[in-house]
């Protein structure tokens with residue numbers, strides 16, 4: 700049974716994942732070479748902060764990697780784990796895009812490695828996408844999925860390893876179109892966000908794309924997709940609006956400015972958490988009433 704969990708990376712996702720598991724009775728250690736005394740007032744006092752890699756991973760039943768989305772950093776870490784972790788320990792990556800096959804190539808521990816893709820904020824969004832290799836034992840997948848369910852998550856185990864899994868491929872397609880509309884002056888960020896928040900997102904909280912298509916009528920969807928697909932953005936480059944902002948250090952909430960300005964990182968994140976909590980409560984009542 701997984702009880703001791705080490706999270707590698709004390710950033711946006713690492714701390715959310717640590718908060719989730721610590722809040723469900725797991726013993727959680729967070730390792731980060733840049734670890735500072737954490738000033739986030741919403742962190743459980745039971746979290747152990749570590750800057751000694753070997754000590755942080757040696758007793759863990761599960762190691763969740765949440766370091767920057769750079770293959771070299773991730774693989775350097777995985778390469779070190781082999782000789783340091785328990786024979787029964789499981790290693791999971793929170794990568795947003797990389798295929799498990801590429802993350803684990805030539806690693807002795809690859810058959811006990813998974814992707815567990817959490818969504819920000821990790822301690823609130825129920826979905827966790829799980830990707831395993833054909834050689835990964837089903838007992839490891841079941842053990843991680845059961846842990847996530849015990850923590851109130853909704854794990855989805857993919858049938859195949861593919862870059863970006865399900866949700867990020869869908870989200871990246873939407874973001875490509877959103878940036879196209881922004882960069883071509885069709886609408887500004889606030890208008891596009893409103894269209895999703897007051898329209899698509901509201902419906903998607905209760906019905907996924909195929910449920911929505913059935914509701915609308917597949918005959919209509921055949922026409923809409925046939926008419927619109929030739930019109931949609933099809934760039935294969937990162938959007939210019941995001942590249943330019945990143946180049947100016949405008950990284951979003953974590954830097955105080957992105958598409959919008961933020962005066963209090965923790966208050967911004969906490970406001971989202973409390974809104975999500977209210978919606979999740981409503982959704983669970985909704986399902987109970989049927």
Ligand SMILES: NC(=O)C1=CN([C@@H]2O[C@H](COP(=O)(O)OP(=O)(O)OC[C@H]3O[C@@H](n4cnc5c(N)ncnc54)[C@H](O)[C@@H]3O)[C@@H](O)[C@H]2O)C=CC1
Nearest residue numbers: 708709710711712713731733765766767768793794795819
């Ligand atoms: N930000 C998001 O919304 C989401 C991000 N992800 C993925 O999660 C991973 C982490 O993303 P974020 O938390 O946003 O990044 P972040 O930049 O907020 O945090 C990364 C952390 O890793 C630490 N770090 C750097 N090198 C390290 C090393 N060698 N060992 C341990 N820690 C190290 C950094 O000090 C930093 O605290 C990435 O793979 C990202 O694609 C997945 C879902 C959502």
Ligand SMILES: O=C(O)[C@@H](O)C(=O)[C@H](O)[C@@H](O)CO
Nearest residue numbers: 794795817818819866867870
């Ligand atoms: O949105 C999320 O939380 C996840 O789908 C991600 O993996 C992405 O990294 C992306 O949203 C980055 O913010």
